[in-house]
Amino acid sequence: MGQCGITSSKTVLVFLNLIFWAAAGILCYIGAYVFITYDDYDHFFEDVYTLIPAVVIIAVGTLLFIIGVIGCCATIRESSCGLATFAAILLLVFVTECVVVVLGYIYRAKVEDEVNHSIQKVYNEYSGPNTDAPSRAIDYVQRQLHCCGIHNYSDWRNTRWFKESKNNSVPVSCCQPNINNCTGTLTRPADLYQEGCEALVVKKLKEIMMYVIWAALTFASIQMLGMLCACVVLCRRSHDPAYELLVTTNSYA
Template sequence: MGQCGITSSKTVLVFLNLIFWGAAGILCYVGAYVFITYDDYDHFFEDVYTLIPAVVIIAVGALLFIIGLIGCCATIRESRCGLATFVIILLLVFVTEVVVVVLGYVYRAKVENEVDRSIQKVYKTYNGTNPDAASRAIDYVQRQLHCCGIHNYSDWENTDWFKETKNQSVPLSCCIETASSCNGSLAHPSDLYAEGCEALVVKKLQEIMMHVIWAALAFAAIQNCSPAQLPLLEKPPSSLCWTACTWSPGPTLALLTVYLVSEG
């Protein structure tokens, strides 16, 4: 009876390791997505805020791949030392996920103030030339987010670029896609995007941060609500094992406790 429970636990552990590998790929993808998307908005935001959660989530993904490798080898070879290492690393990953969620929410709350401070500087340095990084960033954001100016297109009237050109027009990136004859002239406001970019940039950056938060929460849920609880429906083969399982933080670690204590 006890041996049957151990065999079932080993089977589920191997299955869980495969899930961890899949989760590792997803987390690394989310982190890479944040890096790639951030590159388009780096002029409106400080590096540290967006990149710290992204770096951590990629590190967690890499660690999960290693966990899966250790777990598979330890389970197949019935190595108690390997499985103990597996448990310790899994606990560290869980703690890291909590840190990622906390950092994500903290930095998400700071996005609005940071963008408000940065976007003013970026618009002031706009010169309309393609080689200029700030100018390219503004044109990209206005085209992608369908916006114009900081709060609306009239903000361009206060920029040095507008005063120097003296043609009473805004950048062509403010033109609505369907307005084929648009030349950026303020005389035809219906051809221009009416919404300002600041609110949309804040919304976009907060969405990026939420991807990181949801990825961390999703894997935390996998750890604590995994199929590992199935073999625990029956009482483990010893009172010591049952006590250890009761105090394990989540069914995945409880299953590992079943196997380790039973083997011991």
Template structure:
């Protein structure tokens, strides 16, 4: 019985090989012969199909990671702006941050759609995946442009606002402008607009009449500092305006680089999804390999 089955199997293999060499399509198989052939193909291509699905599933998962990173960058911009909002009044600067958080949320949705499309092998799902990726790519290009536009406005806006903020300083904790100045001077290790001598032109300095600057101007290493101008070595020598401008411009660059990086990822995602769609539509064998189907 075993010898007969082996002989039949060998005969079928020779018949398929001869027909392939002759350039003729193989004769249709029926019943047990077709079942045996399909099982052999599944055993042979099973590992390949598994790796294909695994590789394709990795792309949507990368979009989930990208969504988290973009949302983090957007939130960081919001938090930092809240610390420096007295020096930069133009709220439109937050537009890139708002857009990048929206893009991050959309990327999360895209990742879910991509995972579902990969698992279900949905051509419609993959097409939707590509279209949304294209929209996200365009949005990220807009973020880059807006980032450069608002980055160029930072210096003039800070220069206009910082003089007003220093003039309203009164040294009391409840005053928001005073807290903002003290925070910036401590965080950025600076004093005054251009240097500590700028405090001599403020109303607060003239009213106190003690020839001293705020304690936030004191160096952390000067434990006995009381803000007196008689001991300039105890005070930060660098002005705050240039450092605030640099800080805000650096934040905008973070947004720009994040948008550029993930725009490149979207481009790669669109390319991979288009390749999959094209191969599925042009190569029936690839379709059967992915879906695990059978020939007629």
């Protein structure tokens, strides 16, 4: 029975190591996705520390790949030292992912305040389509999120660009895609997106942070199973003389 339990735990460990390799790629992808998306919305969100969870999740993904190598080698070679190292690194990664979850929730709670603080300034800096980075960011967000203005399209009346242009129009990025020959004129408000961008930017950034949180929670639970299996193999090996003899015999064979 003991030998069967050890064999089962080793099989699970090998399978988990394959999952760790897949997880490493997924975590790195999620971290990269957060960086790329943040770059599109960084003008609306000035707190660069929000990227810390993404940085940590990429580091964890890299470490998981190394863990997979160590775990496979230790399991196949039945190395007590290797399995102990494997379990210790898994514990470290588990703690790190718990930190990611906590940081994710902290920064997720700060998103709305950050956007509220920054968005008015960004809209006031708008200088026209395809000009500077803040202006391109506004046009990009309005097209991507199907929104116009901060709370609605009428917010454009209070911007410097609207007052200087004197054409009673908002940027064409406010135009709904199914409207032909839309110029952004406020005389035809039905042609424009009706929802403001502030709430949608907050929602998008919170969704991004939730991807990080759920990824960390999911793979933390898998790592708990990996630590458990490694501990089972180590404990049964240390208390089963027959298994020690079998390993020693196989080593000399």
